[in-house]
Amino acid sequence: MSDKIYDIIIVGGGPGGLAAAIYGARSRLATLLIEKGRPGGQAATTEDMENYPGFARGTTGPGLMEAFTEHAKSFGAEIVRDEVVKVDLEGKVVTTKSGNTYRSKTIILAPGAVPRTLNIPGEFALRGKGVSYCATCDADFFEDLDIVVLGNGDAAVEEANYLTKFANSVTIIVIHDEGILDAAPMLQERAFNNPKIKWVWNSTLAEIKGDGLVESVVIKNIKTNELTEMETNGVFIYVGTVPQTDFLKDSGLEMDSRGYIITNEQMETNIDGVYAVGDARVKYLRQVITAAADGAIAAVAAEKYIAEEEGFRKSVLEEERPVAVAFWSPMVQKALEMMPSIENTVGAYGDKVKLVKMDTYRNQRVAKRYGVTKNPTIVFFHKGEVIATLVEDAINEGSIRQVLDKLSK
Amino acid sequence: MIEVHKENFEAEVLQAEGLVLVDFWGPKCEKCLAVMPDVEALAEKYGDKVKFCKLDTSGNRRLAISQKVLGLPVIAFYRNGEKIDELAKDDVTKENIEAKILSLLA
Ligand SMILES: Cc1cc2nc3c(=O)[nH]c(=O)nc-3n(C[C@H](O)[C@H](O)[C@H](O)COP(=O)(O)OP(=O)(O)OC[C@H]3O[C@@H](n4cnc5c(N)ncnc54)[C@H](O)[C@@H]3O)c2cc1C
Numbered sequence: 001m002s003d004k005i006y007d008i009i010i011v012g013g014g015p016g017g018l019a020a021a022i023y024g025a026r027s028r029l030a031t032l033l034i035e036k037g038r039p040g041g042q043a044a045t046t047e048d049m050e051n052y053p054g055f056a057r058g059t060t061g062p063g064l065m066e067a068f069t070e071h072a073k074s075f076g077a078e079i080v081r082d083e084v085v086k087v088d089l090e091g092k093v094v095t096t097k098s099g100n101t102y103r104s105k106t107i108i109l110a111p112g113a114v115p116r117t118l119n120i121p122g123e124f125a126l127r128g129k130g131v132s133y134c135a136t137c138d139a140d141f142f143e144d145l146d147i148v149v150l151g152n153g154d155a156a157v158e159e160a161n162y163l164t165k166f167a168n169s170v171t172i173i174v175i176h177d178e179g180i181l182d183a184a185p186m187l188q189e190r191a192f193n194n195p196k197i198k199w200v201w202n203s204t205l206a207e208i209k210g211d212g213l214v215e216s217v218v219i220k221n222i223k224t225n226e227l228t229e230m231e232t233n234g235v236f237i238y239v240g241t242v243p244q245t246d247f248l249k250d251s252g253l254e255m256d257s258r259g260y261i262i263t264n265e266q267m268e269t270n271i272d273g274v275y276a277v278g279d280a281r282v283k284y285l286r287q288v289i290t291a292a293a294d295g296a297i298a299a300v301a302a303e304k305y306i307a308e309e310e311g312f313r314k315s316v317l318e319e320e321r322p323v324a325v326a327f328w329s330p331m332v333q334k335a336l337e338m339m340p341s342i343e344n345t346v347g348a349y350g351d352k353v354k355l356v357k358m359d360t361y362r363n364q365r366v367a368k369r370y371g372v373t374k375n376p377t378i379v380f381f382h383k384g385e386v387i388a389t390l391v392e393d394a395i396n397e398g399s400i401r402q403v404l405d406k407l408s409k
Numbered sequence: 410m411i412e413v414h415k416e417n418f419e420a421e422v423l424q425a426e427g428l429v430l431v432d433f434w435g436p437k438c439e440k441c442l443a444v445m446p447d448v449e450a451l452a453e454k455y456g457d458k459v460k461f462c463k464l465d466t467s468g469n470r471r472l473a474i475s476q477k478v479l480g481l482p483v484i485a486f487y488r489n490g491e492k493i494d495e496l497a498k499d500d501v502t503k504e505n506i507e508a509k510i511l512s513l514l515a
Contacts, residue, residue, distance in 0.1 A: 129497070
């Protein structure tokens with residue numbers, strides 16, 4: 001293990017991770033991004049990228065991601081190509097497939113998602129032989145050939161449109177009733193007006209057939225259960241994604257039943273100093289712009305966390321003198337009333353005792369760590385150890401003196 | 410690594426003796442570009458036992474399809490002019506390629 005302790009380690013180099021790297025490195029934090037493939041993530045697998053603000057039509061996914069990557073590097077973010085296979089989130093250590101360990105003060109998880117597979121007969125064996133989840137990668141093989149696209153969300157319909165630039169015909173297989181798509185209206189309109197696109201409604205795929213290369217698909221009508229075989233040269237599957245969070249399973253991280261990481265609005269997970277951003281977290285909209293926004297928020301939250309933790313360590317834990325930490329909040333009447341008398345009582349010890357006031361709202365994490373639930377609470381520290389705690393009505397001149405007299409001797 | 414294409418594929422791959430690895434890739438395939446350095450590193454390591462070739466499918470679509478490749482990435486293995494094994498899509502990782510080389514050499 002190297003001795004270096006990073007400020008931020010980011011796991012995953014899609015738009016979420018790259019945006020976090022930009023914000024982190026620009027704040028002069030020692031920022032390391034670990035990406036198992038090439039930076040860019042899913043966004044680098046789509047040619048048509050027309051909804052990232054400021055980048056109009058003509059922008060490509062790989063192009064935009066190249067710009068994100070260069071931007072992060074220009075501020076000094078370090079990018080390592082490796083896969084994180086193990087994490088100690090409490091201890092802030094990550095271990096990679098090649099056996100390296102990296103230590104950090106904070107971790108931002110940005111592992112994104114991968115296409116969901118159907119697990120139907122023929123799908124696995126015919127990958128690379130006509131079954132694909134990536135139009136950008138494989139589109140040009142299908143020049144003048146006939147293909148089917150399964151799915152009807154944004155990705156399915158957008159990629160189907162893109163594929164018509166190459167293929168002779170694109171048949172979209174939709175599970176809903178005729179005319180109903182989950183994709184955005186603008187994408188629908190374009191697809192309905194595209195003469196190369198054909199539709200099969202109320203249906204899904206039951207099997208993909210072929211000897212060496214895809215030759216046909218078996219389409220199942222979900223209303224009648226009828227099976228029809230249709231000749232085709234290729235199958236593109238866009239039926240949603242699954243989060244890449246398997247490596248986090250036993251890390252103590254809170255996830256939902258489908259493996260999405262749970263965070264609050266600051267991108268904080270249930271573990272202090274650990275954040276999650278982008279498609280891998282529970283959220284409403286999974287897009288480049290929201291992944292990037294998450295990344296920015298997490299990096300700023302991580303920066304604050306580091307400052308707070310270091311501030312507390314320097315002013316309280318590493319202080320030679322006894323420290324009285326008064327947790328309070330100006331919003332709580334009782335705390336507001338009691339503060340002057342606390343300040344006077346502690347102040348009477350002059351240089352022998354240090355008073356640190358902590359707003360519980362702005363220092364929630366520290367307050368929680370020391371079990372502070374009531375306002376005000378005084379926690380007395382000496383040489384990094386908690387010596388005594390006084391809560392609310394137990395706080396008065398006498399009780400404070402009792403603790404401090406002993407300590408300041 | 411030897412660049413193979415429609416003009417030299419027959420001579421370099423199909424007429425070659427021993428084990429030949431062909432990396433089917435394309436400039437728009439991010440995954441292909443990501444593993445390329447790994448394949449190059451393996452070429453350094455096993456180059457004396459395996460002939461390493463790469464095929465840019467973007468200019469050689471018919472050739473790729475004739476080799477039953479219709480999607481990327483694919484790493485195919487040939488021996489005495491015949492395709493004997495291959496790895497496709499997510500299975501294309503440095504570890505899997507190396508394991509395949511070792512088992513085919515054994
Ligand atoms: C076909 C398609 C079309 C799309 N079109 C659009 C569009 O037009 N506009 C739009 O805004 N959005 C679009 N999206 C959605 C957009 O791509 C995603 O919302 C976005 O990429 C999510 O970013 P992310 O950073 O959360 O994760 P991802 O982009 O998924 O990136 C995660 C990265 O983390 C890496 N990683 C994962 N686990 C590890 C690990 N253990 N160690 C190291 N690295 C790891 C992965 O290799 C990957 O590169 C599209 C998506 C698809 C699939």
